[in-house]
Amino acid sequence: MTAFKYGFFLAASLSCHAVQAAPMQEAAPQAPAAQLSAQDERLIRIQARKDIVDEFISVCGKMYPATRDEMQKPHDAWVQAQKQDLDKAAIVMLTHTSREDAKLATRLLGEEHQKLQGWARNDLGMLRDAPPKASDCLNLANKLDMLPSYPQP
Numbered sequence: 001m002t003a004f005k006y007g008f009f010l011a012a013s014l015s016c017h018a019v020q021a022a023p024m025q026e027a028a029p030q031a032p033a034a035q036l037s038a039q040d041e042r043l044i045r046i047q048a049r050k051d052i053v054d055e056f057i058s059v060c061g062k063m064y065p066a067t068r069d070e071m072q073k074p075h076d077a078w079v080q081a082q083k084q085d086l087d088k089a090a091i092v093m094l095t096h097t098s099r100e101d102a103k104l105a106t107r108l109l110g111e112e113h114q115k116l117q118g119w120a121r122n123d124l125g126m127l128r129d130a131p132p133k134a135s136d137c138l139n140l141a142n143k144l145d146m147l148p149s150y151p152q153p
Contacts, residue, residue, distance in 0.1 A: 057071050
């Protein structure tokens with residue numbers, strides 16, 4: 001699942017494995033999670049959105065190889081337009097590695113997934129219970145710039 005791309009999921013996972021691999025060592029107490037600011041939450045949502053869209057474009061590219069290049073160009077342009085926020089999101093995710101942060105990120109990922117499904121269904125006419133058609137894939141890729149944005153808090 002795309003949620004595992006997040007650095008804090010990896011860090012939380014590694015810390016769990018380290019404790020399991022060395023049971024004789026006493027685990028250091030985990031520092032309390034730093035409160036996420038509205039800006040940090042916004043950045044995590046943007047990263048979650050990118051990961052979900054990346055996965056969709058990847059699946060579509062595998063299902064419809066002939067459309068891969070047509071989808072990739074608008075996708076790359078959309079990612080480039082988000083680059084500044086995505087760079088900041090990477091830093092936020094690397095600095096928030098507690099289990100509480102991972103739970104929050106999982107919740108935000110789920111919320112973002114639902115928002116994107118609603119947008120695809122309501123604005124693009126894609127069916128939720130059916131695999132996307134090649135035209136759906138192209139339509140979504142070409143309309144990424146129409147996704148509602150997350151304004152600065």
